[in-house]
Amino acid sequence: MIRPFRVGIAGLGTVGASVIQILDRQNRTVAQRGGRPVQVVGVSARDRAKDRGFDLSRFTWFDDPLALARSEEVDCVVELIGGADGTAHEVVRTALSLGKHVVTANKALLAKHGSALASLAEEKGVSLAFEASVAGGIPVIKTLREALPGNRVSRLYGILNGTCNYILSRMELEGLTFAECLKDAQRLGYAEADPTFDVEGFDTAHKLAILTSLAFGSKIDAEAIYVEGISSIAPLDLAMAHELGFRIKLLGVAERTETGIEQRVHPTMVPKTSSIAQVMGVTNAVTIDADAVKELTLIGPGAGGDATASAVVADIADVAGGKAGTTFGRPVADLEAAPRAPMQRHEGGYYIRLTVHDRPGVAAGVATRMAEADISLESILQKRSEMAATKDPHGRSGAPVPLVLITYAATEASIRSALDKISRDGLIAEPPQVIRIERE
Amino acid sequence: MIRPFRVGIAGLGTVGASVIQILDRQNRTVAQRGGRPVQVVGVSARDRAKDRGFDLSRFTWFDDPLALARSEEVDCVVELIGGADGTAHEVVRTALSLGKHVVTANKALLAKHGSALASLAEEKGVSLAFEASVAGGIPVIKTLREALPGNRVSRLYGILNGTCNYILSRMELEGLTFAECLKDAQRLGYAEADPTFDVEGFDTAHKLAILTSLAFGSKIDAEAIYVEGISSIAPLDLAMAHELGFRIKLLGVAERTETGIEQRVHPTMVPKTSSIAQVMGVTNAVTIDADAVKELTLIGPGAGGDATASAVVADIADVAGGKAGTTFGRPVADLEAAPRAPMQRHEGGYYIRLTVHDRPGVAAGVATRMAEADISLESILQKRSEMAATKDPHGRSGAPVPLVLITYAATEASIRSALDKISRDGLIAEPPQVIRIERE
Secondary structure (H helix, E strand, C coil): CCCCEEEEEECCCHHHHHHHHHHHHCHHHHHHHHCCCEEEEEEECCCCCCCCCCCCCCCEEECCHHHHHHCCCCCEEEECCCCCCHHHHHHHHHHHHCCCEEEECCHHHHHHHHHHHHHHHHHHCCCEECHHHCCCCCCHHHHHHHHCCCCCEEEEEEECCHHHHHHHHHHHHHCCCHHHHHHHHHHCCCCCCCCHHHHCCHHHHHHHHHHHHHHHCECCCHHHCEECCCCCCCHHHHHHHHHHCEEEEEEEEEEEECCEEEEEEEEEEEECCCHHHHCCCCEEEEEEEECCCEEEEEEEECCCHHHHHHHHHHHHHHHHCCCCCCCCCCCHHHCECCCECCHHHCEEEEEEEEEECCCCCHHHHHHHHHHHCCCCEEEEEECCCHHHHCCCCCCCCCCCEEEEEEECCEEHHHHHHHHHHHHHCCCECCCCEEEEECCC | CCCCEEEEEECCCHHHHHHHHHHHHCHHHHHHHHCCCEEEEEEECCCCCCCCCCCCCCCEEECCHHHHHHCCCCCEEEECCCCCCHHHHHHHHHHHHCCCEEEECCHHHHHHHHHHHHHHHHHHCCCEECHHHCCCCCCHHHHHHHHCCCCCEEEEEEECCHHHHHHHHHHHHHCCCHHHHHHHHHHCCCCCCCCHHHHCCHHHHHHHHHHHHHHHCECCCHHHCEECCCCCCCHHHHHHHHHHCEEEEEEEEEEEECCEEEEEEEEEEEECCCCHHHCCCCEEEEEEEECCCEEEEEEEECCCHHHHHHHHHHHHHHHHCCCCCCCCCCCHHHCECCCECCHHHCEEEEEEEEEECCCCCHHHHHHHHHHHCCCCEEEEEECCCHHHHCCCCCCCCCCCEEEEEEECCEEHHHHHHHHHHHHHCCCECCCCEEEEECCC
């Protein structure tokens, strides 16, 4: 008889509990894929007494997750504790050091310590697998690591945070404000009490850092990522996007440019007809542009206990069967320290919403500053409110009105410089809203 | 030094040529993934003199692909000849019998001989990989085989034939007839001179047979598939679909039902808001419904030399690294001979377009027959042409007019029985158009 592959699970939240239940119900399929039976032997969590809906007595209980990581009973530690440092980091490092495989869903850990942990895994000849760390149940890690060796990836972009996509979807469909939708997201459990990590783009940035490394064969470089969240998006921006044929999504984008690898997280205008624009609610999606395969899009659940556990279980089966390969799809020594492309050099289309004083010459003044910075405009939309239009014979109220510009490809630096001048000219009443456009 | 993994390529059409070029340019990445260098050592094709844009002199030339399959120089045979039987089958069988790995893009071969070849591969301890056989560059084989062991799949459906999707997309967007779009597809090289295989759904059926086996762990059973093509689709159906909030796609659908596994290929009404409805032109897509991951959709190029070669190269790297696993994700002995769910037992919504005689009582007669068969109607649309409406005070011309019914879930048998009666009642002037509805 083949010796079973013995798994220890550190962290029994919704994902951990679901991993146990899935391994029970899919035992045969997992064994077929892994080439041997998979057996959970030990578990560790904060609260032993908590009702998880199933019996824990058949597993060895560890009060200390580090003891589980050190246990000789365990071939593979599944780390579901979370956090870039502290216990999670120690558990993973300990397990790898002792020659145990590790499966984790911990994006923060990977984004911060990925290269060091991959080196350790390599040195010890064990696997470090992390499909569940990005985009929940979508097999995007496997796709980037295994399905595209024949491709040179030029760009990837994704909706990697369900909270943000839920908020933007509801703002768009119901004309609500960011604050209203955030409150609902919190009520439904889609957002944390402190939502900063999600809505300000940091969660997306961690995930993007991991995908970038896999896609470009580069060392993880989370600090290089330009990050902007969605809290500044106004219902008016969504209405304008609709009118202009776009939707607004919080994207993580990684792109190979002439200066290096550009990594950025920001609200983005995407064409309404693109695959990624169709992705609404808490769903995640990733599009990969590559030379041979052209465009590949994967859409699925980005979170949730079962979907994340599905990814964990796939990793366990791969590791049990010796099929996980190197952590980032190549030896750590082969990962390049790719030059960072600075955000100021980013080139693309821009949506710019100015709140201008409603008086003669303002549009001309704005257009002149744009022209001076060598920025070509694809369209200009001025919206005058109906109330304002009744105030004087020219329809001017003197009150600030929105002026929306769509530019052709321009650099971030030139856009920023033009907007500074427009601001100094006294043409605008509020800081400008700037949303980058990403085309297919 | 590690011995290179020696590949022989049988068939040098656009895919074969692209495999050689990709292995040249991505050599390092493929070696990193495969754990050793990959080297094309031999090639075989019909015409040695043909200009393929690169030099063949560095490879051993085989006039006879069987000689290549037998060559001791070769560790892995890449079969790109095509066809369910004849040379392709012999090449694959010979290579496997001699303990060589096989990578193939041949869906017809797999659909017909998949189980037997998988047994042979298993017996000889070698891999048989076929990512390129379904949906070109989309890693759907890998996803079903490796990413979902924690899932019980309930349904999968896909746009698996680019020719059909191109034709339906153009019919919809430009209001053209099937014949007009087919001609364009042929001119652009998207359709063969004899398009039967594509437009009548047989190509989709081969691919569906393969996906079904992977998704449900069942033996390939291509003969169980109900197949209907797109040649009967009229511009009026697309216009009605639009009005009713649907798009028409040729789908391959495999579903676990109470009676067994249902496999069917037919034009299908899908909700306009679904991910799969967004897929236009020659692009392919597959959606997988499963218990843990809920819904997963993969979208990408279904054909083309480079996209298909991308899948072939990924297989080569997996096989070189010993990571391909068993052919269908489990030992052949574990594949179930799942009961076939007969089409008559299919249950779902239906779009029915009748061409009825325009006289009193016809709509009532139709509705009565539907009610007798226990079919509930979600909507009824009667379109009377403007010309007809001028003929008499009641707007009736006596000439046949379309009457469209959308049903709630009903069985194929009850629909067929009701339509037979309606036909025998003399209510319709033409055979009915029936299009099944597939909801998310």
